[in-house]
Amino acid sequence: MKHFTRLAAAAALGALMGGTALAEGLYTPNLAYRTGPFAATGIPIMNGQKDYMELLNARDGGIGGVPVDFEECETGYSTEKGVECYEKTKGRAIVTQPWSTGITLQVLPKTNVDEIPILAPGYGFSPMADGKVFKWAFNTPLSYWDGASIILEYLSQQGDLKGKKVAFLHLDHPFGKEPLPYLEMKAESQGFELLPIPVGLKEMQNQSAQWLQIRRERPDYVIMWGWGAMNAGAITEAVKTKFPMENMLGVWWAGHDADLNLVGEAGKGYKSVSWSFPNPDAPIMADLQKYLVEPGNTLSNPEEMAGVFYSRGLVISMMLAEGIHVAQAHFGKGEISPSELRWGLENLNLTEERLAELGMTGMVPPFSTSCANHTGHSGGWILEWDGAKFTKASDLIMPDSAAIAELEEAKAKEYAEANAPWPMNDDCKM
């Protein structure tokens, strides 16, 4: 009983005081989701992120000699848990990685007040690219609008889009609706017919109604903005309705090896845009083998490590580590503060040479950020499923930056007005 009281007292105290346990180093929490409905897609990414930071600790003793304290806070992809994790970690954290559009939307306005940079690689709100308005938010290296633009660019390379019919199969959720403004704008200027087909959260696994509509409308292409169970549902439905797989393209979150493994050969030709690619010959993979796999310090397995999502996790942590590295070099100290990391993320310059130095050639396109450009707009590859794995089906394709920048500026302004008084990034004179 005495023991129990002490336990309860410790718990109550801990809860009231917030996470007070102290650890040394650069505290970079990750709001992970290894449980819940999206765990299958979450685990490989989380493993990649964790392994990269642990590799840095094991191989180089951290970044700039300071160990990285990479901690996961489990959210199960639930917004409520996400906010709990954010509140728990924000006291000491130099960055927050929210990992869901819902959590991002909630944390985004708070980061301005708490002054913590928010790193949402390849997800979140596309106008975050406008660093003049979103001082603390980063969505390197590509936003959803960039992704949509690259897909349209690729399709135009296959033949003029004028008069074609493009179905946009998307999750009926802020994430799925994100590229709509861009696609609508482009449908008008390029003269194709856009057919948005929403998939409700409850219909993810049973999309027969949506695919019936696709069969009736006979679109030339299907662009898919799916996540979690929706991808597997759509791909199996497409195979069942005998939709030509080569005319189906997904966003980077819809390019998960496990989803395609379900259909195997039948999924041949399916494409997904991506800003990361697994390169088994990259020096980093050998280092991972030596420092983590052989001593048995990884939660991953060889099959997962060869996949697209694991390598994406590596790339995400690399971008964060690089931001820390740049900030350390600029401010001349090891233990950097959140606002110093913000400067670092704003001044990323990942050239081909730098990527080679990091041992990650070919795993992410080179890009750089600035105070006005918080995305980097690196460009991406179209990956194609060959029946067993994803292969690169195109050279690097760049998004239509001019059209996107215009839209970004307008939407960012709208956001700032709706959230007035919104602090702008006045130091940025670009």
Added chain:
Amino acid sequence: MLYRTAGQFKTSYQADQALFPIRQDAVLLGIILIFAWAILPLVASEFAYQTLLIPILIYSLAALGLNILTGYAGQLSLGTAAFMGVGAYACYKLVTLFPWMNPIVAILLSGVFSAGVGVLFGIPSLRIKGFYLAIATLAAQFFLVWLFEKWGWLYNYNASGAIQVPNLEMFGVYVAGPQASSVVQYFVVLGVVTLMTLICINLTRGTLGRSWKATRDMDIAAELIGINLMRSKLTAFAISSYVVGVAGALFVFMWRGAAEPNLFDIPLSFRILFIAIIGGLGSVLGNYLGAILIVGLPVVLNTVPEALGLPISSATVEHLNVMIVGSLIVFFLIIEPHGLARLWALIREKLIIWPFPH
């Protein structure tokens, strides 16, 4: 000992019918109120506000609303989350259409809209009962969430389809939105919840509450002794939906800061129903106890391994958490099927007659 009632004589009917016939109850409540209003704000951290105090209060209020309908009037409802959504969206439209409006007035007004919708969906209750009525409220749940998704006007045609709480000022202090401090939000929530609880306690003790209970216990008998069933049921729907709507507005404006339609989907309805059932149907206190168990306990459990320095991964903690909370729910329901409020009532009874049990 603590609950000695000896020497507390009632000399008038009024004293006998008072809210607290036993002095110790009033003292206990006083202590809790002092804690909530004065001591907790002095010691609580940002984390405690955002993950424990504010959500527990809001969930309690939502469960209180449901309890009026299900616990007192006996009308089973599975649409609580949708009515919360009506409150939240109404509040969003009010503050964006009339930016000069006082946020607290807007929150209290938004309940009126959910009350209207609640009455509308309550009309079937005049003909159907029990599980059949539950299905009718389930229809409200599906329909309203669908409406939140499809009716662009509700979210001001925002591209993401979500509502974002703007910064709202009141007497020069931010009370909602990212600029608002947690202490201010806590006091607003506490104020509204205290007020609502006070009203609800007195409503359930009064004529209206008695007619609800009569309807719940046996509607034919109630009708025979002259209770207008239509009035009784529809007022239960209206007042319940009003409270739930206010809770929904607080949920988004004082806590979440942003909301997407599927937030108000069935899992939230079930969560609130669980709070009401585990706390105890037909009680006011139970809602608070239930919310502490279902909303507060997992948060506290999550911090235990870290506070003790145990090296358990975050995902494992989450799994353990689900198991512990789940078994606690089963445990409490086995030892007292009528909920935590009844458990407290039994303890109180024992304390009163202690040390001489019959």
